[in-house]
Amino acid sequence: xxxxxxxxxxxxxxxxxxxxxxxxxxxxxxxxxxxxxxxxxxxxxxxxxxxxxxxxxxxxxxxxxxxxxxxxxxxxxxxxxxxxxxxxxxxxxxxxxxxxxxxxxxxxxxxxxxxxxxxxxxxxxxxxxxxxxxxxxxxxxxxxxxxxxxxxxxxxxxxxxxxxxxxxxxxxxxxxxxxxxxxxxxxxxxxxxxxxxxxxxxxxxxxxxxxxxxxxxxxxxxxxxxxxxxxxxxxxxxxxxxxxxxxxxxxxxxxxxxxxxxxxxxxxxxxxxxxxxxxxxxxxxxxxxxxxxxxxxxxxxxxxxxxxxxxxxxx
Numbered sequence: 001x002x003x004x005x006x007x008x009x010x011x012x013x014x015x016x017x018x019x020x021x022x023x024x025x026x027x028x029x030x031x032x033x034x035x036x037x038x039x040x041x042x043x044x045x046x047x048x049x050x051x052x053x054x055x056x057x058x059x060x061x062x063x064x065x066x067x068x069x070x071x072x073x074x075x076x077x078x079x080x081x082x083x084x085x086x087x088x089x090x091x092x093x094x095x096x097x098x099x100x101x102x103x104x105x106x107x108x109x110x111x112x113x114x115x116x117x118x119x120x121x122x123x124x125x126x127x128x129x130x131x132x133x134x135x136x137x138x139x140x141x142x143x144x145x146x147x148x149x150x151x152x153x154x155x156x157x158x159x160x161x162x163x164x165x166x167x168x169x170x171x172x173x174x175x176x177x178x179x180x181x182x183x184x185x186x187x188x189x190x191x192x193x194x195x196x197x198x199x200x201x202x203x204x205x206x207x208x209x210x211x212x213x214x215x216x217x218x219x220x221x222x223x224x225x226x227x228x229x230x231x232x233x234x235x236x237x238x239x240x241x242x243x244x245x246x247x248x249x250x251x252x253x254x255x256x257x258x259x260x261x262x263x264x265x266x267x268x269x270x271x272x273x274x275x276x277x278x279x280x281x282x283x284x285x286x287x288x289x290x291x292x293x294x295x296x297x298x299x300x301x302x303x304x305x306x307x308x309x310x311x312x313x314x315x
Contacts (some may be wrong), residue, residue, distance in 0.1 A: 001311060002276050004303035005031030005080050006296065009038050009281035014064075018071030025075045027293060028300030031275045032072065033231075034082035034118060036109060042086055050097055054085075054105045061108060062115050069116050079118045080275050081161075081203075081229045084109045086124040088145065091131050106149050114156030120229045121153075122161045122203045125177030130169075138177060139187065146191065146200060153199040161228050162188075163203035164219075166211045166240070173238075175212045178202070181222035188226045201228035205279070207235050207242060210258045217259075220266025227272065231279035232306075234258050242282045244295070245302050264309045272310065276303045 006029050012020030024032060039053045056064070072079050088101050113121045125142040129135045146160060153160050162184070165176030178184050184202055191200045202223050208231075209216060220227060235241040236248045237257050248257040278299050287295045 001304070002273070002307035003030045003078075003080075004300055004307065005029055005033055005275045005277035006299060007033045007035050007279055007281040009035035010284040010292075011296070012068070012071075014068075017068040018074060021068075021071045021075035021077045023293070024296070025077050027296045028304070029077065029296075031078045031080040031277065033277050033279065034068070034079050034116060035281065036112060036121075037083040037085045040085035040105060045085070045087060045090060045093070045097070045101075048090075048094060048097055050100055054100075054108050058108065058111055061112055065112060065116060072116075079116045081120040081122060081277060082109075082113055082116070082118050083122045084124075087127070088124060089126045089128075089141075091126075091128055102145065102148065106145070107152060110149055110152040110156060110158060113158050114152075118158065120159050120161050120201070120203075122163055122229065122231075124165060125162050127165070127167055127176060129167075129177075135177075135180075139183075142177065143187070143191065147194075150191075150195050150199045154195065154197045158199075159201045159228055160199060161201045161203040163205050163231065164208050164214065165205075166208050173211050176208070179212060179214060181219040185223055185226055202226050203229045203231060205231040205233075206245075206258060206263060207231070207233045207240055207279070210235055210237055211240060215259075216262035217266040217269070220263070220272075221269045224270050227270065227274070229274060230277050232277060232303075233279045242280055243286070244280060244283055244299060245278075245306075260306075264306060267310045276307055278303065 011024060040051050044051055085105055088106060089098055126138060128141055129138040132138055162178050164178045167174045167176040188200050192198050204227055233242040234245045234247050245260060246256055249255055250257045280299055283295050284292050
């Protein structure tokens with residue numbers, strides 16, 4: 001049976017991380033998606049605020065996160081993946097802020113990943129197609145950044161994962177970086193060849209894919225073994241809501257707005273043996289406090305269901 005993971009955000013606190021990890025284990029999760037992006041939020045970055053968290057020395061950061069590492073180990077929860085703060089580059093950001101993100105936040109994030117024994121770190125590609133005039137130029141800029149942190153990834157034994165994103169233009173949702181599976185596969189292979197190591201992989205985000213109408217099964221089968229981690233969550237096809245799978249429907253006949261059947265077929269076809277990781281932290285603030293553990297139990301139960309479907313071969 002595939003392992004099941006969920007975000008640490010809204011469950012694991014800095015004050016007593018061990019308690020949060022114990023709770024996750026009790027509720028059915030053996031893995032966690034460590035919410036490193038919570039220490040430098042996108043809302044602050046979009047306001048040109050950088051905060052002071054990553055100003056700490058590497059030693060200070062390790063001292064800060066040592067209780068998280070110890071708590072996870074004691075609970076038997078594996079820190080399987082994490083999310084680097086994003087955006088890691090702002091098209092309209094100040095030169096000072098973008099330099100800080102590139103030269104301070106990114107390498108320190110990699111070091112934290114290594115310290116926590118985390119195998120995968122998810123990075124958002126740069127959204128620069130409009131500014132640079134093409135998706136290819138956008139990728140070249142992202143690739144430059146990835147090459148800057150690739151030596152650290154190799155040294156620490158981490159794999160950087162780019163993910164499919166969405167954008168907007170004229171009030172409409174559009175495909176963002178990494179929405180072409182064929183190009184993504186080719187670029188990952190070329191990058192790893194250049195680095196002589198597997199330092200780049202892919203994170204498939206179901207919510208983003210649903211927003212822009214990607215074919216789940218085709219996308220996943222095209223990625224194949226390059227797929228390393230998942231961000232599983234649901235939405236109504238209109239907004240990035242990060243809710244529990246199977247919640248939204250497109251019709252009164254209750255046909256799911258997200259192609260979960262294609263998702264299962266795609267993972268089954270490539271023999272996916274990673275973690276069914278749920279990026280559903282907002283769910284825990286949508287439910288009343290008294291129901292949050294029940295919501296987490298349901299998410300874990302859905303993970304077991306999806307894992308059974310992927311492993312069973314039933315169509």
